[in-house]
Amino acid sequence: MRLITTEEGLNINPAHVVQFTTLRNGQTRILLTTGGEQYVDTCSDSLRDLFIPVIPAAPGFVAVFADGLSDGTFHYRHRSVIAWRLCASGNYPVFEGYAEDADDYAVVIDLLIATEN
Numbered sequence: 001m002r003l004i005t006t007e008e009g010l011n012i013n014p015a016h017v018v019q020f021t022t023l024r025n026g027q028t029r030i031l032l033t034t035g036g037e038q039y040v041d042t043c044s045d046s047l048r049d050l051f052i053p054v055i056p057a058a059p060g061f062v063a064v065f066a067d068g069l070s071d072g073t074f075h076y077r078h079r080s081v082i083a084w085r086l087c088a089s090g091n092y093p094v095f096e097g098y099a100e101d102a103d104d105y106a107v108v109i110d111l112l113i114a115t116e117n
Contacts, residue, residue, distance in 0.1 A: 002050050004030070007041040014050045053086040054094060063093055063105035081108060 004012040012030060019031040023039075028047065030038045044050070061081035066074045083094040093108055 004047060004050060005043045006038075007043060010038065010040060012038065012040075017051075020047055054083045055086065057081045057083050057093070058110075060111045061093070061108060062111055063095060063108045066106045079105075 002014055004014055004017070006012070012032075016033045017030055018033055021029045023029055026041065027039050028042050030040065032038070062078045063081060065077040065079065067077065068074055079095045079097065081093040082096050085092045085094055093105075
């Protein structure tokens with residue numbers, strides 16, 4: 001389960017959030033299903049990510065990252081796709097490990113189909 005974690009140590013279940021607004025002072029105003037509201041400093045840069053549906057990926061999907069080397073050749077790395085984010089503009093992969101280069105992939109392939117051919 002995903003939680004909204006605040007600098008004050010409060011954990012809020014996103015399922016109970018009706019609306020949130022980032023204020024000019026940097027705090028976030030969160031309206032809850034109980035009718036209450038919280039003014040908090042969140043640990044996350046973007047709360048929107050917590051409200052995008054995420055579904056598990058089927059086994060076998062990997063992303064291929066191509067790193068260009070100084071001699072003109074490429075080094076290819078694979079990272080497993082563990083889930084898909086269902087955004088209005090399309091479905092985007094969620095990878096295993098840290099997300100520092102999550103948008104740099106060249107292609108996503110299904111290894112199970114690629115190895116059959």
